[in-house]
Amino acid sequence: MLDKFILLVEDNPDDEALTLRALKKNNISNEVHVARDGVEALDFLFCREAHADRNSASQPQLILLDLKLPRMDGLEVLKEIRANPLTKLLPVVILTTSNEDCDVIGSYELGANSFIRKPVDFDQFMDAVRQLGLYWLVLNESGDRR
Amino acid sequence: MSFFSFGARSIRFKFISTAIVIEVIMLSVLIWNGLRLTNYYLLAETETHLNIMTPLINAGLAGPIVQEDLSTLTEILDRMTMGVSVKYIEIQNANLEVLVKKGHLKPQPWLKRDDFIQYMNEEYKQDRFAFREPIYIGSRIVGYANIQMDISVINVALQSLFNQGLVIGILEIFLTVMFLSLIGYALTRHLATLTDSVKEMAKGDYSQHIHVDSQDEIGAVAYAINHLVDEIELNNKKIIMQNEEIAGLTRLSPVGIFQSNEAGECTYANPRWMELSGLTLEKSLGEGWASAIYLDDRPWVYDSWREAVNKQAVFEVEFRLNNHGETVWVAVRAEPQMENGQLSGYIGSVTDITERKRIESTITALAESSSVNDYDEFLRNVVKSLAGAYQAKYAFVGQLLPDKQSVQTLAVWAGDGFVDNFVYELRGTPCEDIIYEGKQLITCNAWRLYPDDAMLKEMSVEGYYGAPLLGAEGSKLGLITVMDTKPMELLPWVEPVLGMFAARVASEIERQQNTEELEVHRFHLEDLVSLRTAEMEALNHELEAFSYSVSHDLRAPLRSISGFSQALLEDYAEKLGDEGKDYLERVRNGAIKMSTLIDDLLDLSRVSRREINMQEVDLTAIAHDVIAEMQVQNPERIVAVSIEDNMQTRGDEHLLIIVMTNLIGNAWKYTSKRVNASIKIGQHMEDGVSVFYIKDNGAGFDMQHAKKLFGAFQRLHHVSEFEGTGIGLATVKRVINRHGGRVWAQAMPEKGAVFYFTIASYDKDISGISDI
Numbered sequence: 023m024l025d026k027f028i029l030l031v032e033d034n035p036d037d038e039a040l041t042l043r044a045l046k047k048n049n050i051s052n053e054v055h056v057a058r059d060g061v062e063a064l065d066f067l068f069c070r071e072a073h074a075d076r077n078s079a080s081q082p083q084l085i086l087l088d089l090k091l092p093r094m095d096g097l098e099v100l101k102e103i104r105a106n107p108l109t110k111l112l113p114v115v116i117l118t119t120s121n122e123d124c125d126v127i128g129s130y131e132l133g134a135n136s137f138i139r140k141p142v143d144f145d146q147f148m149d150a151v152r153q154l155g156l157y158w159l160v161l162n163e164s165g166d167r168r
Numbered sequence: 169m170s171f172f173s174f175g176a177r178s179i180r181f182k183f184i185s186t187a188i189v190i191e192v193i194m195l196s197v198l199i200w201n202g203l204r205l206t207n208y209y210l211l212a213e214t215e216t217h218l219n220i221m222t223p224l225i226n227a228g229l230a231g232p233i234v235q236e237d238l239s240t241l242t243e244i245l246d247r248m249t250m251g252v253s254v255k256y257i258e259i260q261n262a263n264l265e266v267l268v269k270k271g272h273l274k275p276q277p278w279l280k281r282d283d284f285i286q287y288m289n290e291e292y293k294q295d296r297f298a299f300r301e302p303i304y305i306g307s308r309i310v311g312y313a314n315i316q317m318d319i320s321v322i323n324v325a326l327q328s329l330f331n332q333g334l335v336i337g338i339l340e341i342f343l344t345v346m347f348l349s350l351i352g353y354a355l356t357r358h359l360a361t362l363t364d365s366v367k368e369m370a371k372g373d374y375s376q377h378i379h380v381d382s383q384d385e386i387g388a389v390a391y392a393i394n395h396l397v398d399e400i401e402l403n404n405k406k407i408i409m410q411n412e413e414i415a416g417l418t419r420l421s422p423v424g425i426f427q428s429n430e431a432g433e434c435t436y437a438n439p440r441w442m443e444l445s446g447l448t449l450e451k452s453l454g455e456g457w458a459s460a461i462y463l464d465d466r467p468w469v470y471d472s473w474r475e476a477v478n479k480q481a482v483f484e485v486e487f488r489l490n491n492h493g494e495t496v497w498v499a500v501r502a503e504p505q506m507e508n509g510q511l512s513g514y515i516g517s518v519t520d521i522t523e524r525k526r527i528e529s530t531i532t533a534l535a536e537s538s539s540v541n542d543y544d545e546f547l548r549n550v551v552k553s554l555a556g557a558y559q560a561k562y563a564f565v566g567q568l569l570p571d572k573q574s575v576q577t578l579a580v581w582a583g584d585g586f587v588d589n590f591v592y593e594l595r596g597t598p599c600e601d602i603i604y605e606g607k608q609l610i611t612c613n614a615w616r617l618y619p620d621d622a623m624l625k626e627m628s629v630e631g632y633y634g635a636p637l638l639g640a641e642g643s644k645l646g647l648i649t650v651m652d653t654k655p656m657e658l659l660p661w662v663e664p665v666l667g668m669f670a671a672r673v674a675s676e677i678e679r680q681q682n683t684e685e686l687e688v689h690r691f692h693l694e695d696l697v698s699l700r701t702a703e704m705e706a707l708n709h710e711l712e713a714f715s716y717s718v719s720h721d722l723r724a725p726l727r728s729i730s731g732f733s734q735a736l737l738e739d740y741a742e743k744l745g746d747e748g749k750d751y752l753e754r755v756r757n758g759a760i761k762m763s764t765l766i767d768d769l770l771d772l773s774r775v776s777r778r779e780i781n782m783q784e785v786d787l788t789a790i791a792h793d794v795i796a797e798m799q800v801q802n803p804e805r806i807v808a809v810s811i812e813d814n815m816q817t818r819g820d821e822h823l824l825i826i827v828m829t830n831l832i833g834n835a836w837k838y839t840s841k842r843v844n845a846s847i848k849i850g851q852h853m854e855d856g857v858s859v860f861y862i863k864d865n866g867a868g869f870d871m872q873h874a875k876k877l878f879g880a881f882q883r884l885h886h887v888s889e890f891e892g893t894g895i896g897l898a899t900v901k902r903v904i905n906r907h908g909g910r911v912w913a914q915a916m917p918e919k920g921a922v923f924y925f926t927i928a929s930y931d932k933d934i935s936g937i938s939d940i
Contacts, residue, residue, distance in 0.1 A: 040735070119723045
């Protein structure tokens with residue numbers, strides 16, 4: 023399970039902490055790499071700039087992607103992920119505060135695998151993260167493994 | 169000759185016949201009366217005679233009868249018959265045996281002596297009166313004397329009297345006739361003279377006066393007739409003079425005049441007709457007149473003339489004459505002349521209407537030019553019509569330029585076509601006078617009157633008519649002008665027609681100016697609209713960005729509050745104590761509630777921002793889904809739900825789901841304290857519109873607060889009783905408004921509530937309806 027790490031793209035430190043806690047509480051002990059914005063997330067995935075020395079063959083088991091991000095927003099990041107053969111099959115779950123139609127529809131159109139609204143009520147979020155972990159980390163084998 | 173024709177006989181006849189009739193009547197009465205009197209006296213005499221004779225007979229016969237002394241009786245009888253009056257006599261004894269008799273017996277009944285007068289009156293034609301006279305001695309009848317008396321002598325006397333009267337009468341009538349004839353002749357002689365004279369006069373000889381010298385009534389009549397004759401002769405002279413005057417007028421008439429016979433053949437035409445038609449009188453007579461008619465018009469004019477003559481109707485037509493190549497329009501009117509109920513002919517007039525026809529065609533041309541939409545084409549039509557109407561070489565329309573010193577022509581007709589427009593200076597031209605002093609009607613010498621106008625001289629303009637073009641408020645727009653190289657005739661219609669053209673052109677120029685101005689405004693307006701639209705779009709984008717931002721950024725801190733409160737509660741529960749936990753719980757609940765509020769507000773703003781996507785919507789299905797979801801959220805609730813089938817409408821499905829979710833959610837919420845909660849969802853028709861309703865038996869509300877019901881953040885219950893943000897019904901109302909429908913409620917506290925709504929039935933884009 024160790025190499026099955028998660029990439030969390032989140033600019034809000036509170037949300038980051040809460041998400042990490044939720045994962046921990048749900049016994050999802052995979053390593054979580056956090057990117058603070060869209061550009062950083064893509065640099066990490068494509069082993070550029072600061073991450074140039076990273077092994078590009080090592081890709082996250084799951085990407086949790088916030089939509090509202092500095093520099094490059096989540097939908098653009100998603101578009102880049104899906105455009106690159108290296109990452110186009112990675113499962114991407116959109117994590118967002120918004121429930122605007124354009125966000126939901128846009129995400130799915132660009133190839134998001136799931137869409138989770140970050141609820142204010144933390145119980146609900148915990149619940150959602152638990153199911154998320156079960157599905158994407160345990161039950162569903164990532165495409166590049168097939 | 170019947171009696172009734174008596175009145176028609178001559179006065180002489182009437183006079184004599186009347187006299188004869190009167191005379192006959194008088195003589196008849198006289199004769200009849202004579203006969204009557206004579207008869208009376210003769211009878212009275214005879215009766216007296218009888219009455220005297222009877223006692224003598226009685227005295228003489230009584231003794232011999234008793235003694236039967238026949239010889240004495242015979243002697244008495246002889247004596248008695250010696251008078252001629254006794255024709256027969258016999259003596260009988262008491263046993264009626266005849267003793268003696270004398271004379272010749274005529275068998276007839278024996279009467280009594282007293283019956284004589286009666287017998288004579290009744291049997292006057294008999295010549296004998298027979299009677300029986302009893303012979304008495306004392307009171308005893310001893311015998312009878314039967315006597316037949318001769319009464320013929322009376323009749324003879326009467327007959328001779330009658331005959332003589334008749335002779336005298338006839339003689340008298342003869343004399344009367346003779347006498348009266350003489351008098352009658354004397355009387356009627358003058359009358360006959362009168363009659364003969366009047367008969368002469370009837371033949372037309374009024375010069376002969378009646379000569380009657382008598383001073384009587386006939387003389388007066390003759391005098392009166394002579395006076396009458398004088399009057400008639402005077403009148404005749406007047407009529408002859410008048411006829412001569414009429415004939416003179418007819419010759420001089422400016423209107424053609426003609427006469428026809430009963431067959432419709434021309435019998436007379438006046439000189440004016442000959443001028444109009446170019447025909448001589450001889451060529452006009454009979455059917456010849458028709459040859460003057462324009463060839464195209466000839467058949468129908470001739471036919472309608474024939475038809476009028478056949479029907480003896482008034483003939484009234486307008487047609488063209490061809491007078492040696494020149495077209496002359498005429499109006500003909502002829503009336504039938506009747507004599508004793510028979511058509512004797514026609515008298516008619518022929519009026520030259522060429523000028524009128526020209527004005528008509530000009531006006532028609534003007535009217536037709538008005539129907540042209542194109543401004544330039546209209547102006548060209550106008551100048552062409554103008555030149556045609558005035559038979560002038562040039563015509564143009566000019567517009568005064570803003571400098572007020574020069575004119576720009578808009579359309580110019582020159583001779584036989586249009587020429588290019590040009591600009592010219594007003595100074596020293598008749599155009600200047602037109603614009604600043606009004607109309608100009610110069611019939612000749614125009615170019616000499618305006619020596620400074622080079623153009624006039626160049627074109628050698630003689631006649632010049634012009635009128636100013638004035639705007640509705642009197643502004644000077646320009647002018648129209650007609651010019652000719654020949655002098656122009658100033659006919660009465662010239663000025664008004666020019667005025668009419670000027671008015672029409674002026675209004676068109678003004679309209680054109682208005683149109684151009686409007687066009688400028690329209691472009692400006694369009695610019696303004698697109699500017700505003702752009703502004704609105706920018707605002708809308710801003711609003712959307714704002715909503716998006718609210719949706720993300722406003723909620724993030726809440727999530728921190730709620731999330732870390734939760735973390736504290738879970739990870740440090742033992743250090744917090746119960747009071748601390750309670751406070752943290754409240755912090756967390758506050759954050760959650762605020763999040764709900766943000767969600768609802770976003771919903772509300774989204775309802776307004778969203779474009780409406782009209783489609784068929786199945787409200788029944790939506791209701792079932794919503795109820796099912798509610799049941800999932802509150803599995804412990806037992807609610808009797810009834811949903812009507814087949815509730816179909818047209819609308820935006822997404823927005824209608826929001827409506828149904830809110831209304832059903834409310835019903836679900838407010839029945840939560842009911843043991844036997846029930847919700848009914850259905851529809852009914854009202855004024856041809858489907859009304860959908862959601863009915864519950866929940867907490868209800870007081871109708872006096874119903875107005876607040878659909879306002880944002882308005883709540884009729886405490887949060888402690890029922891949760892809610894007070895935005896749901898505001899959202900419902902906004903969605904229904906955007907669908908052109910209506911939403912309302914009826915409720916009573918603790919008795920439940922019913923929410924009704926309609927969706928506009930028309931199928932059109934109503935996305936513009938919004939109450940943002």
